[in-house]
Amino acid sequence: MKIQSEFSKYADQYGNYNIIQEKVVTKLLDDLSEQPRRILDLGCGKGALFSAIDWKVDHFVGVDFAPGMLELHPKEGENVSVLECVYGDFNDAALFEQLSYNGFDRIFSASALQWAENLENVFKNIASLQKPVSLAIFSGSTFKTLFETAGVTPLLRSSDEVEALAKCYFNAKVEIVQYKLEFDSVREMFRYIKKSGVSGNRNLLGYKEMKKLMESYPLDYLEFEVVFIKN
Numbered sequence: 001m002k003i004q005s006e007f008s009k010y011a012d013q014y015g016n017y018n019i020i021q022e023k024v025v026t027k028l029l030d031d032l033s034e035q036p037r038r039i040l041d042l043g044c045g046k047g048a049l050f051s052a053i054d055w056k057v058d059h060f061v062g063v064d065f066a067p068g069m070l071e072l073h074p075k076e077g078e079n080v081s082v083l084e085c086v087y088g089d090f091n092d093a094a095l096f097e098q099l100s101y102n103g104f105d106r107i108f109s110a111s112a113l114q115w116a117e118n119l120e121n122v123f124k125n126i127a128s129l130q131k132p133v134s135l136a137i138f139s140g141s142t143f144k145t146l147f148e149t150a151g152v153t154p155l156l157r158s159s160d161e162v163e164a165l166a167k168c169y170f171n172a173k174v175e176i177v178q179y180k181l182e183f184d185s186v187r188e189m190f191r192y193i194k195k196s197g198v199s200g201n202r203n204l205l206g207y208k209e210m211k212k213l214m215e216s217y218p219l220d221y222l223e224f225e226v227v228f229i230k231n
C-alpha cells in the first residue's frame, strides 16, 4: 500500500465543485499502461471519465442511477457514437448479469462506490465480470477534521476496510491518496461541501450545529481520502 498526498487551492478554480473528482479521473487514466477500447464506467455521473478519454474507443458503457446525470453526457465528440448510457443501480446484482454479455477491456468507477449499500457484494459482482479494474473510492478520512470537530462519526468506510475488501476480490494494487483543498474563507469551504456531492448531499447537521462548526473548524482546508484499486 502506498500513501501519497496532494495540496490544491480552491480559489483558483472558483465555481468548480468537482475539483477532487476531476483529479481522481485524471489519476485513473494516468495510471493506465494501455488504452482500453471497450469500457464500463460504474456511477458515471455526467460523463467525466468519458470526456477525459482522448483516444478512440469501440464501446463505452456508462451506468448511473440518476437519469438527470446520464442526460448530461456529451452529445458530440469523437466517441459519442459508441457511448451507451445505461440507467442502472450498481447495488443490483441483475445489472451485472445484464453487463456480463458485453466484453469489456476494463471496468472503471470514479468517486461513486463509496455509496455502495454493501461494498463487498458490489466488489463480488464486479469481480464476476473477470476484467481488469480501475476503481477509486472515497474513504473515511474524507472530511476527517470536520467530522471530529462536529463530533459526528465518519460517513464513509475506512481505507483499511476498503483495502481489505479489495484484496479479497481483486488481485490489485491499492493506493491511498490524501487530497487537501485549501479555501480563502470558511463560508466558501462549506458551500463547496454542499455543492460538491462528496457528502452524498446528506445534511448531517442542523443550522445551529452548522454555524457552530463553521466558527470552530480549525483548518483552512478540507481533507479528502481516496482508495485507488487497480489491476
Ligand SMILES: C[S@@+](CC[C@H](N)C(=O)[O-])C[C@H]1O[C@@H](n2cnc3c(N)ncnc32)[C@H](O)[C@@H]1O
Residues within 6 Å of the ligand: 021, 022, 025, 042, 043, 044, 045, 046, 047, 048, 049, 063, 064, 065, 066, 069, 088, 089, 090, 091, 109, 110, 111, 112, 115, 116, 197, 198
Ligand atoms: C460523485 S459522482 C461521480 C461521477 C463520475 N464518476 C465522476 O467521476 O465525476 C457519484 C455518481 O455515482 C452515482 N451513483 C451513486 N450510487 C449509485 C448506484 N447505486 N448505482 C449507480 N450509480 C450510483 C451518482 O448518481 C453520481 O452520478
